[in-house]
Structures are given as structure tokens and as C-alpha cells.
Amino acid sequence: MSEVINVSSGPSSNHVLTHLYNVQESHIPYKRTDQIEYKNQTFMTAFKKKNGSVDYSPRALLFDFRDGLGSLNKYEYHEKKPTISNFDPIHIIYTGRKVEKNEYQLGLDQGTKVTGELLSSTNTKYWADYNKLIYQPYSLCTLENWELPSDSSNSSDSSNFGSHKHFHNKKYSLYNQGVEEFEENPDEGLENFRKLLENVDSFQGVNLFTELDSAWGGFTHELIVQLRDEYFNSNSKKQIWCWSLSSATYKPKLNHLLSRIQTFIELAMSSSVFIPLNVDTNSLMLSNLDSISPWQVSSTYAIIINSLWDLNSKLKDSVDMATLEDGLLRGSNSKRNIVNEFQLKQIVRKPKPKANQFGIMDVDLSAYYQTGSITTVGSTTETVEAPSSIDFSYCSGPSRAEYFSSNYIVPTNDQDLGPIEENALTNIYHDDSIGQIGNIDTFPKSIYTVPLSDTYVKFGINNSLKEELKTYRKIIKGLRRDTEVIEDKAELIETISDFIDEYTTGYEDESDEEYYN
Template sequence: MHEIITISVSQRANHLTTQFFNCQEEALPNTDPKDSVDPSIYLNPTIDQVSRTVSYAPRALLWEAKNGFGSLGQYQYIPDTQDYHFTENAQNPTDVNVITTQSPIERSEYQKALDFNPYELPPLTIHNTKYWSDYAKLIFGPKSFNSLQNWYHKVDSPNKPDYQNLGQSDFNTFEQGVQEFDECKDDFFDTNLRLMLEQADTLQGVNLVTDLDSGWGGFSSQLIQELRDELPKSTFFTFGFNEPDMFSGSKQSNNITRNKIKSTLQLREDSDLFFPLFADIEHLSNWKIGGQNCRLLDTVASVIAQRNMNQRRSMDHLVQCLSDDDQLRNVITSMYDTNVDYDYSYHPRVIQWEKTSRKIEDYHEFAYCLINRTGSDEIAIGEEEEENKPSKHKDIRELFTTKFKPSDTIPAEYTEKELKSIKMITSEKSRDVFKNWNMYVSRMFKLDEDREELKDETSNLASAYETGYYDDEDSGDDDI
């Protein structure tokens, strides 16, 4: 086995992770050797020798603000929200002072139905999916849950926790995340991560899912640095959510762009592949964003976990396909779902650096990977293949994997059309992103100690994603 641990950081990231593991649960009954996944890659099996049954728990570590787990507690399901203070010489419960620290969060109707009547589950809507735990199907292990020390979840603004629940300061800067991580890291690495690693025979890598535009970005940047030191031989894929900003046509605060730049640069450096997801917060809830992007995450994951060994590929194979061993070009520009005409990436939405009429398809393509989700590649592995007919598998960048079997928790609009294939590309379009960021750093990071370092890094990345001759001039001069 080559297990993969999923580390999910933030409320939005946990919605995506929950949708992914719900799909893993949906796939458990399928044991077709040519069109199913090995559940032990992403799930930890526990065998009951008496009843001769097996149960599965996600190989996942989830980070949340306090109260962000909803009705799920560390030991499933409802956390105890009372403090018990025993009086001196207390002999029975009547001598105990009970102080309620917060109102308990009621379990969702969907969760109740899973326990008592799983054949008649209530429909999910944006109103009953405020928490990812409202529709999580698999039971996470008690050491999967990790909580911030100083920040509390807000139902009306779930992606920006509140400091000490005072309603005065949001978790919205890179530096806040860095500081918070320093206060949280010891228990995580000494206890929870250690236990997760002990449950894996041969760890292949880590999927990190996070937000980039808030304090979660700074938190994740520190987290992945520590993980790299802890797991130097593992492969890291980072899936980072980008909210709309000034470069994608939205009027958002400067903090969003500042956090996005710092978080992306640090996470990209410590990742083998970086997936810049787009979070359409102006039109979709976290539940819908998770269901939408699950099509991509599940596709990447299925290539690595499928039972068909003729088609299974490692995380390192995907790294080779998409970066050609160029560490500067490990950011995937485009992640295109061919059947629904949708790109999951933030990069194609960024305005062009040069004022030209070039379209996305006109940008130079450095590398790509096409993942087909039509089941087994019969031409490549079937006996009917003609002796002299070229095999599709001779192109190492064209991969085949299992059919997508979505969970019923994914919104209907993302399951109506079959998922046929996803093409991932690293292209010249990413140059626009890093050129814009270089200009922004030059203009807006006047007092930042790392300003020159960030300018150099964005400039180097822009150069890595360009080809041919350019006659443009940087407008990010210091005197502007």
C-alpha cells in the first residue's frame, strides 16, 4: 500500500474534504478490479475479528476554528459544552455546579436519518449545510480533529473566524495565521500526526486542502514547512482556494490579494504540485463549492488509488507529467472539466498582463495531463488490440481511471453531466498572474520587510512561465 493522508485547513476546505470522503464511502461496495478504487489508500480499515466486518475511517486531519465542527465532537457526535465544578466534599450530582459555556449545536436532520433511516435521507440545501459535519457520512477518528486556540467559528461568516469570540477582529491576515500556528503545532505533531502516521504502512504523500486569502493561508504556510521537515520523502499536493480579487474582476479588500500572494508563494515552494482552485463565493455556498471542486479532487485521487494496476499511477508520476521536474513550474495553470466546460483554476480568470487580444488557447503549453474517467482503457489493456496499432498509453500524459461515482451529498447541478475527463495544463497564462503580483508587491508592499524577496520570487516565477520574446515593460516601479 502507498497511503495518502489528507490535511484539511479551514471550514471551506473541510466542505471539499467531506464531499471527497463521502464519494469514497459511496465507492466502498464496488470491488470491480478494473473500475474501482482501493479504499485503504485514503481510508484506514479496522477489522473486527469477532463479527468479521471492516469499518473505515478517513486518513484525515482536520483543522477548524473553535465550534467549527458543528454537532460533531472529538468522540462523535455531540460535544459536551458544560464545565463541571465540584464543591468541597461533594457526594452526589446535586452537589455539582454546572456552567454551560455555549449552546450545543443540534445535529442535522440528515445526520439523524443516517443513524435511524438511511433509506429516506432528507434533501440537502444551502440552508441545512451550514457546517460540513451536517452531511459527513464517514466517522472520523478522535485524533482527526484539531482546533485553533484563539479563534471562533462564525455561522454568518464561516471562512473568517473571530478572535476570542469578541466580534472585534477577524482571522484575515497572513501574519495572524503564522502566529496562531506557533501556538497550536505542538499537540498536532506530537500526538495527532504521529498516530495517523502509525496507521500507514508506507506513506506515499499528503494532500493539503486550504484557503489562501485569510489567516488560514499563513497558518497553512507554516504547517507545510513543518510537515516537509517531518516527512522529507513524501510527495505533497496542495489544493488552495482563491477568492475573487482585483485581478479577477472583483472589488475586494487589499488584504485578500496580499494574503493570496504570500500564501501561494510559500505553499508553492514546499509543494510538489500546487492546484490554485477558484472559490466562487459571490454565487455559491461552501457546500456547493465543495461539491463542485470534488469532481477535480476525486479525479486526481482516483488515478493514484484505482485497483487496476495497469492504469494506476503514483503522485510522482503526476508531478512528472505536469512540471517536467521544473520546480518553478509546479503551479497548474488550468484544470479543465471537458464535459461541463468549466475550469476549476483561478489563473485563467486573472486579467492579461499585456493589452492584447490573445485567448487562453493561444498561450504556450509547457506540460499537460489528461485524465479520462470512462473506466478501463480497453484499447490499451484489451486482447483485441491490433499488434501494430499504437496504444493510447504510450503517451504518459494521458491517463485512465475509474468512473466518477458521486455521493448524494453533492448538489445535483454537479452530477447531472457525466464526468468524462479533466485536462490539467501548465501554460504561459500563469505569467500574467505573477507579473500582476510583481507589480502589486512593488506598489503596495512598501513597508514589508520581505518586499524585495517577494519581488524577486514573483519575477522569477513570471520568467519561468514565459517563452519567446516579450516587449512589455514592468509598471511596478518603486516611484509609482
């Protein structure tokens, strides 16, 4: 087997991971006659029972706020529940916010048939509300110093940062707070990661999911650094992928903007591949999206990430993380590792030419993908709906951007994808199951205007990222002194400048004043 460990930090990330693992649950063969198409132990750990059957649990480590598990008690499926007679009433203490299970989770517990129709934006505030797999207790970790806001919806939004348990006005919002939180208690996360690693035969890599605009980014960076030192001997060649989530509607003030810049650069430096994602919720492919529903918003991220998971775990023609990483980064050094373009795009079928009394009419397809229309020779024009997409890119830039690598995951028998960038490094991976996530009952499929089976994924690295990096450098240069977030202004400017050089093509005349003042 070639296994992957997944580490998720923060509510937003945990919602995404829940969608991904609900897909994995659908691959489990519950009947002997079920056809096996996936290597289930890529993302899940198998536990053989005495009767010969096999149980699966996520090979994952999740960090959340206290009360972030909602109605889930991490021990409830592994220990017998004590009766009230076992308690000394004098020593009963409040252990957390009381959250009742929704109808969907109650049905799962009782073994009755339930459907996703029981789920809505109002009863999926917690990721545990629609989770289908049972986690090992060591997979679930909580920060005892920080609480999930009682009105939390999407923790990428500034109003939903976690609050300190004693000082509710103190928010879990800045990079340095996350670093400090991890340093206070590093042993739990590292020890629980070790338990996951012990059940791995052939290690493929680590996926880490975090938030760009909160303290979870600093927490994740410090975790990556410690994992490298403890388990990978600081091996920079090991596949350590970090996915960060951010909100396009969030407009950070200065201190939080500095935190975003620090988080972005540090995660890029510590990961072998860094993938910052920022969903365009105004896409025509989305209909009636509740932008403050973590269940709905996280489903969009899960679609594109699942397309790579599917490649990783297919029984036939699987593609491991090392191969995907080589396709992304080949020809560059380790600093050009930020995947700044990620899109889910609609496949539009090309209509067949119509015949008339003179035979088959000629068709001009040159402007099809740009204008959404096809012009036939003569006087007939047939208008076809233009393809739509959901953009997750972090600074994808204009169409004229120069690509260092472009990558596609497409249905095996459908190549009508429009123009593909002409560059020295284009990789096309084939997969017929891109849209399978839409068949999961917990997935909010009603918000999508396009069948997910009619989509493909495009991701890559291009030089448009340098403009955003230049903006970051200008902001840091404008600081009069180091701050609580930026402890070494000069070092950060130098690091950003190194990244800008990596994403620059050709010669650009930049004055010494811009670089060093």
C-alpha cells in the same frame, strides 16, 4: 498499500474533503458479495474489530474554528456519553455553541435508511451535517482562539472570516495571522499527523487543502514547513500537494490583496505541486447554484479532485501521486510547479453521418468544437449543442497560451474530446468513473445541467500565469515600505521575478527599471 494522508484547514476545505470522503465510504464492501474495485486503504485507515469485521476512518487531519464541527462531538462515537447525574452542577460550564443534528445525521445514528433528499442549503451549513464516516478524535483539531461566524455560509467570502473569541471585530483574514496561530501551538497538529503516519505502510504523499484568501493559507504554509522539517527531512522530492480555494466574487482590499499574494507565493514555494482553484459559478453546466451554500459550491471542487483520487485508489491500473507529479512537472525545475489550469468539460458525442439515396454523406467536422455546428456537404446543416465546461483555472489565459504540460482524465472508451494541445508533453489517463461522485446521496446533483458521466477533466501548466505574477510584482513594488503582511518587500519581489522567469517562453525584453525599481 500506497497510502495518502489528507490535511484540511478551514471550513471551505473541510466541506470539499467531506464530499471526497463520502465517495470513499461508497467503496467500502459492507457485504461479502460486494465487488471490490478500489484500494480502500489509500485514503482510509482500516481498524480490525474483534469479530473479524473491519471499520474504516478517514486518514485525514482537519482543522476548523471552535464551533466549526457543528453538531459533531469528536468523542461521541468513541466514548460513552455521561449521564447528567455524573455532573457536579457547580462546575458545568458552557463549552460551545449548541447545534442540533439535522434529520439526515439523526437517521445515520439510528441506523435507519436515509436519503440525500433530506439535505438542502439550509441544513448543510456545517460539513458535519452530511458527513458519513466516523473520524478518529485525533483527526479533528480546532483553533480555540477563533470562532466560526454565527451567520457563516462560505468562508472564502470576506464577511465570513473567523472572529477572535474575545475581540469579535478582529478577523482571521491575513496570512501572518495564520502563521502566528500555528506557531502558538504547533505540537497538536504535528503530533496528530504522526499518529496518522504510524498507520501507513507505504507512504504515497500528502494532500493539503486550504483557503487562499484567509489566514488559513498562512497556517497551512507553516504546517507544511514544519512537516518537512519533522518528518520528511526537508525532502523537496516528497509528494506534498497543496490545493487552495478562492472566491471569484471576493474583491480584496489592499491588505487582503497583499495577504493573497504572500499566501500564493509561499504555498507554491513550500509544496511540490501547488493547485490554486477558483470556480466559475456562472458556468452553463451549473443550474440554480446557491453561491453562498458551502455544500453546493464545495461539490464543484470535489468533482475534479475526486477524478485524481480515483486514479490514485483504483485496484487496477492505478496512478500514484509521484507519476502524476512527474507528468505535470517533467522537463522543468521545481519552481514551475503551479497548476494554473483546471477544467471539467462536457463530452459531446459526434453524430453519425446520415445516409441518402447516394450513400453516406460527407461531413465537415472542422468547426464543430468551436461553433457547435456540423455542416454536411450539400444544403443541409445540422446544429449541435456546443460543449460546456466549468472552469476552475487560476489564470488559464487565452487559447493561444503555450503549454508546459497538459493532462487529461477521460473515459476509457470515449476519445471524442475535441482538439488537444499539440505540445511535447501531453498525458492522457483513462478512467470510467469520473461521474461516480454524482451517485452519492449527499451530493447536490440537481444543480448540474450535464450528466457527470458525460464529462472529462483537463489540467495543466501554461505560460499565461506570468501575467498574473507580473501584476503581483507591480503591486508589491508599489508599496512604500514593508507592512504587517509583507515583512520583506525586496525578497518577495525577487521570488516573484524568479517564478515569472519559469513561466516565460522565448525572449521577452523587460527593462531594468521594471525588474528592479
